[in-house]
Amino acid sequence: MSGLAARFELERGAFTLDVDFELPARGVTTLSGPSGSGKTTILRCLAGLERPRSGSLSLDGERWFDSVGGLDRPPHRRSVGYVTQTAHLFPHLDVRDNLLFGLRRVRERAPALSLESLAEPLGLRSLLERSVANLSGGERQRVAIGRALLASPRLLLLDEPVSALDLAAKGEVLEAIERVLCDLTVPCIYVSHDLREAARLADRMIWLDGGRIVAQGPVRDVISNPRLPFAQDEDAESLLIGKVTAIDQEAGLACVAFPGGELWIATTELPHEAEVRVQIRARDVSIALERPKAISVLNILPGTITDLTQVKASPSQVLVSLEVGQSRLLSRITRRSARELGLTVGLHAWALVKSAAITK
Amino acid sequence: MDLSPFWLSIRLSITVTAILLLLGLPLAWWLARTRSPARAFVEAVVALPLVLPPTVLGFYLLLLLGPKGPLGPLLEALDLRLVFSFPGLVVGSVIYSLPFVVNPLKNTFREIPEGQLESAATLGAGPLDRFLRVVLPLSASGAVTAAVMGFAHTLGEFGVVLMIGGNIPGETQVVSIAIYDHVEQLEYAEAHVYSAGLLVFSMVVLVLLYSSGRARRQARFR
Numbered sequence: 001m002s003g004l005a006a007r008f009e010l011e012r013g014a015f016t017l018d019v020d021f022e023l024p025a026r027g028v029t030t031l032s033g034p035s036g037s038g039k040t041t042i043l044r045c046l047a048g049l050e051r052p053r054s055g056s057l058s059l060d061g062e063r064w065f066d067s068v069g070g071l072d073r074p075p076h077r078r079s080v081g082y083v084t085q086t087a088h089l090f091p092h093l094d095v096r097d098n099l100l101f102g103l104r105r106v107r108e109r110a111p112a113l114s115l116e117s118l119a120e121p122l123g124l125r126s127l128l129e130r131s132v133a134n135l136s137g138g139e140r141q142r143v144a145i146g147r148a149l150l151a152s153p154r155l156l157l158l159d160e161p162v163s164a165l166d167l168a169a170k171g172e173v174l175e176a177i178e179r180v181l182c183d184l185t186v187p188c189i190y191v192s193h194d195l196r197e198a199a200r201l202a203d204r205m206i207w208l209d210g211g212r213i214v215a216q217g218p219v220r221d222v223i224s225n226p227r228l229p230f231a232q233d234e235d236a237e238s239l240l241i242g243k244v245t246a247i248d249q250e251a252g253l254a255c256v257a258f259p260g261g262e263l264w265i266a267t268t269e270l271p272h273e274a275e276v277r278v279q280i281r282a283r284d285v286s287i288a289l290e291r292p293k294a295i296s297v298l299n300i301l302p303g304t305i306t307d308l309t310q311v312k313a314s315p316s317q318v319l320v321s322l323e324v325g326q327s328r329l330l331s332r333i334t335r336r337s338a339r340e341l342g343l344t345v346g347l348h349a350w351a352l353v354k355s356a357a358i359t360k
Numbered sequence: 361m362d363l364s365p366f367w368l369s370i371r372l373s374i375t376v377t378a379i380l381l382l383l384g385l386p387l388a389w390w391l392a393r394t395r396s397p398a399r400a401f402v403e404a405v406v407a408l409p410l411v412l413p414p415t416v417l418g419f420y421l422l423l424l425l426g427p428k429g430p431l432g433p434l435l436e437a438l439d440l441r442l443v444f445s446f447p448g449l450v451v452g453s454v455i456y457s458l459p460f461v462v463n464p465l466k467n468t469f470r471e472i473p474e475g476q477l478e479s480a481a482t483l484g485a486g487p488l489d490r491f492l493r494v495v496l497p498l499s500a501s502g503a504v505t506a507a508v509m510g511f512a513h514t515l516g517e518f519g520v521v522l523m524i525g526g527n528i529p530g531e532t533q534v535v536s537i538a539i540y541d542h543v544e545q546l547e548y549a550e551a552h553v554y555s556a557g558l559l560v561f562s563m564v565v566l567v568l569l570y571s572s573g574r575a576r577r578q579a580r581f582r
Binding site: 047048049074075076077078079080081082084086088090091092101102105106107144147148151 | 473475476478479480481482483484485486489490494497498
């Protein structure tokens with residue numbers, strides 16, 4: 001069996017962790033949930049830094065942990081890349097030796113990556129001879145990620161790698177992460193509170209609450225699940241993943257086909273056939289019962305209402321879920337509009353999305 | 361002027377410091393990291409020489425290691441005479457100076473962030489590898505402090521040495537005992553030479569230690 005299969009149970013005072021999940025052999029999974037929901041504990045159990053009371057863990061059919069057989073492979077024999085908020089670079093080594101620390105300890109197989117191949121995407125070239133004491137926060141995180149990847153991990157764990165950084169550094173490190181993750185051939189778990197990070201990087205998502213998995217699946221389904229806190233957020237959004245099928249140079253628009261329809265978005269910089277992730281804020285989606293005519297909105301998508309949820313933070317608003325083909329769109333409208341239109345589950349409706357409001 | 365007490369003191373201090381480092385490094389590492397309930401007991405035993413009069417320690421060592429002591433038959437079988445001999449001085453001094461080596465090491469080890477060691481572990485470094493390649497380099501200044509403290513403390517030791525070693529010139533008569541000997545015989549000139557020698561030596565060592573330790577500490581854990 002390829003991929004990862006994990007089941008962990010453990011108690012820490014009043015907190016109980018009880019999770020059971022599988023990950024495919026490659027791809028990025030975002031692990032999200034409120035503080036104290038057990039995200040870091042799961043990563044530490046995967047890395048072997050913490051021992052669950054019971055459970056099992058295997059990667060590509062190889063057992064790393066099994067409470068029944070008393071098997072617990074120590075962290076240094078697991079090949080796990082683990083990067084946390086704090087880079088934990090070794091202060092007695094320069095950047096190059098930090099990067100090579102894990103590479104020099106790769107056993108039983110050839111290292112998957114060379115320092116040369118990572119220097120470019122992570123922007124490490126100018127840092128190599130420097131002492132780690134005078135690196136910036138963003139530089140430290142890029143070195144930490146490079147160091148973890150050079151050890152040829154069979155599982156990559158990123159625990160909020162950008163959350164301690166300022167806004168500028170966050171953007172810079174996220175771009176670097178995006179560049180290295182797309183070439184990654186092992187499973188990766190990315191812990192994040194941030195909806196936009198998840199929408200940008202992840203293929204799958206696991207939502208954790210109180211030590212239990214509440215939802216998991218493709219990121220576009222989980223992110224727009226009206227029952228989960230992301231959808232309740234002021235900036236709640238739906239994620240559509242599609243391909244560029246046409247570009248209107250003169251209008252400055254690109255057409256993206258996704259399972260269920262087409263969208264025009266305001267960009268021409270994308271190559272033809274490129275896979276794009278289109279994030280649409282729920283606030284930017286209006287609803288009509290009939291297809292409107294003579295309207296400035298370019299994207300008018302037919303769908304069926306699958307859910308109506310009250311927005312907890314603002315009593316005047318409701319969240320409408322629309323099934324558009326195989327995709328889900330969230331729309332945040334006033335309760336009054338919903339009542340006047342008589343919106344109910346099962347009703348056919350049109351979603352109106354301004355091209356100017358769509359971010360790529 | 362007989363310089364043999366000087367040489368004996370230095371030989372004793374070097375031997376004891378080497379043994380203390382070999383013993384102290386793993387012991388201090390264990391004390392700094394363990395959650396075992398035995399830790400408090402072991403820490404207390406290590407710290408005993410700090411509070412006990414050296415003569416108490418020397419007295420019990422004399423009884424323990426003497427020919428009629430509990431370890432007497434064993435030592436005899438091994439053809440090892442520990443009382444009133446140089447090896448006896450080494451044993452006594454190692455025990456007496458242990459806290460001066462273990463405590464600075466323990467404090468340095470505790471300063472190393474757990475995350476550094478966990479990073480090293482996930483990067484493929486096993487326990488011994490982590491200790492040699494991460495812990496020791498990061499503890500260099502603490503280890504130097506520990507070694508110097510052990511050395512200097514052994515050099516100045518009196519009570520334990522007198523109890524277990526006696527005062528045999530060339531065999532167990534170290535500087536501190538030679539000073540006492542000369543003062544008792546009112547030979548102040550000789551006492552002065554030994555005393556001033558120790559004073560200057562200790563001062564030089566401490567100045568060197570403090571001036572190098574500060575520079576090294578500033579470069580850590582940023």
